[in-house]
Amino acid sequence: MTKVHHLNCVKIESPLGSAIGHCLLIQENQKLILIDSGIGFMESKEPEKRLGKDLIEVVGFIFDKSLTAIRQIEKLGFKPENVENIICSHLDPDHIGGLADFPKAKIHVSKEEYESFKSGNERYLQQQLSHKPDLELYETNDTDWYGLSARRVKLNAQTEVLLIPLFGHTLGHCGIAIKTNNKWIFYVGDAYYLRAELEDKNHPVGQLATIRAVDNQLRLESLEAVRKVVRRYGNQMEYFGYHDPTEFKERKPVGNNVYK
Numbered sequence: 001m002t003k004v005h006h007l008n009c010v011k012i013e014s015p016l017g018s019a020i021g022h023c024l025l026i027q028e029n030q031k032l033i034l035i036d037s038g039i040g041f042m043e044s045k046e047p048e049k050r051l052g053k054d055l056i057e058v059v060g061f062i063f064d065k066s067l068t069a070i071r072q073i074e075k076l077g078f079k080p081e082n083v084e085n086i087i088c089s090h091l092d093p094d095h096i097g098g099l100a101d102f103p104k105a106k107i108h109v110s111k112e113e114y115e116s117f118k119s120g121n122e123r124y125l126q127q128q129l130s131h132k133p134d135l136e137l138y139e140t141n142d143t144d145w146y147g148l149s150a151r152r153v154k155l156n157a158q159t160e161v162l163l164i165p166l167f168g169h170t171l172g173h174c175g176i177a178i179k180t181n182n183k184w185i186f187y188v189g190d191a192y193y194l195r196a197e198l199e200d201k202n203h204p205v206g207q208l209a210t211i212r213a214v215d216n217q218l219r220l221e222s223l224e225a226v227r228k229v230v231r232r233y234g235n236q237m238e239y240f241g242y243h244d245p246t247e248f249k250e251r252k253p254v255g256n257n258v259y260k
């Protein structure tokens with residue numbers, strides 16, 4: 001039986017509100033797959049050195065070592081080496097700080113996103129990948145998922161994982177569809193910041209999303225694609241984004257899901 005642990009690995013407090021970093025840990029016996037990785041342990045130890053004072057102040061990061069994925073995984077009784085694969089929705093700093101804590105893990109990400117990262121766009125922090133992890137890049141849509149184009153993630157695992165291109169927030173941002181125990185989870189990453197955006201097309205957080213988007217028109221199209229899937233198939237799956245604290249706290253654990 002595969003177990004899905006929900007981990008919050010980010011704490012953000014700003015005048016705009018609170019935000020989290022909703023990561024997933026998929027456990028197949030001793031083998032672990034991590035979905036996004038939050039703020040890293042070294043970053044929590046030396047935030048200004050690793051992330052820079054400006055970024056910390058602009059975003060409103062609060063650092064807490066006990067929130068890092070590595071600490072939470074150790075608390076569950078695993079070793080960092082148990083994490084063999086990490087799948088990234090995209091490469092923004094609040095999503096990939098934890099990668100360096102699992103230097104042996106293979107990183108899976110869209111090719112567009114990695115190229116954008118390498119292009120020198122200032123939103124990315126090059127040092128977060130300076131440990132030179134083993135990378136698997138995906139650029140071809142090779143399947144469909146509920147009407148959306150998708151890319152099969154190469155894993156030697158029972159769990160099926162697809163990257164779902166939802167570009168716009170960044171040039172290669174993807175949602176992640178995960179099939180465990182015959183049920184789909186739709187991890188939408190930063191395709192929305194707050195679940196309320198699904199219903200409210202004029203939600204005030206849309207202003208922040210617009211500012212942060214590399215291609216806002218594309219972002220809006222991706223958000224519309226998420227709305228469509230959720231409207232038609234939402235009752236068959238669990239879906240959530242990365243940053244919305246209410247999704248993390250208020251949702252009841254389903255089946256084997258464990259919220260930490």
Ligand SMILES: [Zn+2]
Pocket residue numbers: 092094095190242243
């Ligand atoms: Zn984010």
